[in-house]
Amino acid sequence: MKRGRTLARRAVVSLIGATALFVATGQGAKAQVAKKEPPLEVKGDASERPWKRYAGWPARDESKYNTLGNLATPPAPTQPRKITKPITGNAEKGAGLAADRDRGGSCLACHVMGPAGGANLPGNVAPDLSEIGSAGREDEWLFNYIYDARVYNPETVMPPWGSHGFFSDQEINDMVAFLKTLKSKAVFKTELDDPEKRPPPVEKRENLDPIENPGMWAVDKAQELWTQKSATAFSCNTCHNDPKASFKTWAASMPKWEPRLDKVLGVEEFITRHAKATTGADWLMETDENRAMSVYLHYLANDTPIHIDTSSPPAKAAIERGKELSQRKVGQLNMACTDCHGKSANHWIRGQWLAEPKGQYDHFPTWRTSLLAVWDIRQRFQWCQVNIRADELPPDAKEYGDLELYLASQNEGQKLSVPGIRH
Amino acid sequence: MAEKPRLKLPKEAKKGEIIEIKTLLPHIMESGQRKDKDGKPIPRKIINKFVCEFNGKAVFVASLEPAIAANPYMQFHATVEESGTFKFSWTDDDGVIITAEETITVT
Numbered sequence: 001m002k003r004g005r006t007l008a009r010r011a012v013v014s015l016i017g018a019t020a021l022f023v024a025t026g027q028g029a030k031a032q033v034a035k036k037e038p039p040l041e042v043k044g045d046a047s048e049r050p051w052k053r054y055a056g057w058p059a060r061d062e063s064k065y066n067t068l069g070n071l072a073t074p075p076a077p078t079q080p081r082k083i084t085k086p087i088t089g090n091a092e093k094g095a096g097l098a099a100d101r102d103r104g105g106s107c108l109a110c111h112v113m114g115p116a117g118g119a120n121l122p123g124n125v126a127p128d129l130s131e132i133g134s135a136g137r138e139d140e141w142l143f144n145y146i147y148d149a150r151v152y153n154p155e156t157v158m159p160p161w162g163s164h165g166f167f168s169d170q171e172i173n174d175m176v177a178f179l180k181t182l183k184s185k186a187v188f189k190t191e192l193d194d195p196e197k198r199p200p201p202v203e204k205r206e207n208l209d210p211i212e213n214p215g216m217w218a219v220d221k222a223q224e225l226w227t228q229k230s231a232t233a234f235s236c237n238t239c240h241n242d243p244k245a246s247f248k249t250w251a252a253s254m255p256k257w258e259p260r261l262d263k264v265l266g267v268e269e270f271i272t273r274h275a276k277a278t279t280g281a282d283w284l285m286e287t288d289e290n291r292a293m294s295v296y297l298h299y300l301a302n303d304t305p306i307h308i309d310t311s312s313p314p315a316k317a318a319i320e321r322g323k324e325l326s327q328r329k330v331g332q333l334n335m336a337c338t339d340c341h342g343k344s345a346n347h348w349i350r351g352q353w354l355a356e357p358k359g360q361y362d363h364f365p366t367w368r369t370s371l372l373a374v375w376d377i378r379q380r381f382q383w384c385q386v387n388i389r390a391d392e393l394p395p396d397a398k399e400y401g402d403l404e405l406y407l408a409s410q411n412e413g414q415k416l417s418v419p420g421i422r423h
Numbered sequence: 424m425a426e427k428p429r430l431k432l433p434k435e436a437k438k439g440e441i442i443e444i445k446t447l448l449p450h451i452m453e454s455g456q457r458k459d460k461d462g463k464p465i466p467r468k469i470i471n472k473f474v475c476e477f478n479g480k481a482v483f484v485a486s487l488e489p490a491i492a493a494n495p496y497m498q499f500h501a502t503v504e505e506s507g508t509f510k511f512s513w514t515d516d517d518g519v520i521i522t523a524e525e526t527i528t529v530t
Binding site: 221 | 426427431445446447449494
């Protein structure tokens with residue numbers, strides 16, 4: 001939203017509206033909120049424009065490939081490349097490439113591969129290749145599987161390492177040479193390194209204990225913001241003077257289709273637009289204030305089972321769009337949400353456990369101990385994109401709304417427990 | 424400031440009882456080892472001392488070094504013989520001392 005004079009003008013308009021509301025209900029200083037639509041600022045965006053990627057995130061430009069908002073990925077090849085001569089490559093170099101985590105993978109993210117990478121915490125999304133050298137595979141098959149596996153399996157999860165420009169032909173030859181040396185089972189240093197024996201992680205920390213979870217400070221911050229008077233002399237408290245009672249279940253009914261904006265609104269975007277239209281507070285998405293308020297509004301509804309509208313025509317349509325978006329291959333790595341959280345759910349990607357969508361939403365916003373920060377669900381979507389080498393969308397993108405609604409529908413019945421605490 | 428130190432200790436105890444005390448302080452604990460995106464070192468800024476006093480007498484004192492992670496968490500025990508007040512102090516490299524207090528009734 002534009003700042004400065006436009007802001008002041010809108011704040012005055014909102015003030016007039018709010019005053020009218022107070023006069024109408026005749027409550028004086030302690031206002032009651034009448035049962036009507038919550039005011040929303042419908043003009044402008046709910047996050048910074050132009051959207052700038054977060055500091056510290058990889059700065060890659062992946063505009064050549066699909067995002068959730070744009071289709072750009074070149075079509076898959078229809079035929080494998082013909083390999084007419086036996087492949088000669090440097091197996092030692094190939095072993096190094098297979099373990100190299102700077103090249104988009106490594107291969108060990110998904111495959112156990114004998115001694116590659118010291119058999120250090122490989123994943124098991126994909127078959128164990130430790131004995132691929134004795135499997136009777138042709139050089140052409142090995143080459144093309146790495147170059148672009150879609151020519152053999154159109155439904156593959158495997159990234160197109162060659163056709164999407166990760167590795168040169170010679171590098172793939174080196175990896176093929178390495179694969180041909182793999183003829184015996186991997187030897188793991190510890191049982192934890194073996195993905196078949198590694199126990200799935202269980203979150204045992206007390207996320208609502210203020211001593212255990214620094215994320216709980218966001219609740220304190222939001223309680224301060226709640227009564228903080230803006231330039232208009234209004235605060236959240238002016239209309240909502242008993243948040244504990246008023247918001248006991250609200251967050252569990254979000255996100256929701258908003259006809260005034262023709263999109264799904266999550267809690268964070270609702271905060272931005274509602275604050276702007278009432279107190280005039282400028283709490284764009286992905287600011288500390290917005291995140292704190294989102295934590296608080298979810299926290300107030302803790303233990304409420306998630307239950308969103310899935311039956312109205314716009315909700316149904318949005319869920320359908322969200323489902324399709326979760327199946328769209330994006331980025332240079334050419335992956336869809338469902339590749340990890342559907343086809344590969346309950347498997348290890350390197351040392352990280354891939355979970356099913358149910359259970360992935362009820363603890364957002366969450367404290368992240370590895371980053372010392374609160375993340376809301378939209379930032380989580382954005383990181384998933386960037387991490388698989390796809391450009392992220394701004395947090396208020398309508399596509400993220402559809403995706404969040406679909407994810408919420410998959411979490412029907414899950415009880416909110418916010419702020420979460422995660423790595 | 425919204426982010427206050429967190430304290431967890433029993434409100435009551437028996438004379439001579441050993442109680443457990445937990446504290447959590449919001450603090451960046453910048454080690455001085457990190458570099459910013461231009462390669463310049465980010466200056467050290469940590470809590471270097473933690474003191475727990477009971478009725479004016481030191482009960483637990485710790486010197487903190489740069490390896491302590493952000494939002495320092497201290498968990499320790501104390502023997503209580505009488506009712507009184509625990510006072511906690513955290514000293515920042517810049518000299519500022521953050522304090523918090525909690526009372527306990529000992530029977």
